[in-house]
Amino acid sequence: MAGVRCSTGGTARGGSQFLPHQPDRQRDQQRRSDRFQTLKHRVTQGHDHFDHQEGEPLLASLTPLGHYSECRSGYCGACKTKLISGEVRYLTPPMAYTRSGEILPCCCTPISDLELAPTAQD
Ligand code: FES
Incomplete structure (x- = not known):
């Protein structure tokens, strides 16, 4: 199934990975935090x-x-x-x-x- 492009550049599949609009700084902090949690x-x-x-x-x-x-x-x-x-x-x-x-x-x-x-x- 093709992903759905949202206005912030993210991709949604089946509605489970849709990221609501976040300011760039807040989104970068979340990505950094996710990186440390998985490495x-x-x-x-x-x-x-x-x-x-x-x-x-x-x-x-x-x-x-x-x-x-x-x-x-x-x-x-x-x-x-x-x-x-x-x-x-x-x-x-x-x-x-x-x-x-x-x-x-x-x-x-x-x-x-x-x-x-x-x-x-x-
Ligand atoms: S320096 Fe005291 S336990 Fe590590």
Whole structure:
């Protein structure tokens, strides 16, 4: 079935995907929000592999694996982890000291697939 073109340039099919008129800025914010809700990145740490949703603190996925943390807000450095490959984005500025290649999972989120250094248990 051919889509129906609406006045804002969107497409409606069966009436379920029709987007009402929104100012461009509001529509762009919605698209950005949708992007973060759907993007998942593969994270590998030793023998563990999991998918992590972009926009959520990385620690949320590491805690069930036994990753140690204290403040959960970037101050203490207890969650410090060595990043072998990949990129992260900080959700809040980290206050604890980190060396090159180290990240604070409590306040960052992956923006690509990640490989983390194995823990002592691996
Ligand atoms: S738990 Fe304190 S810096 Fe991450």
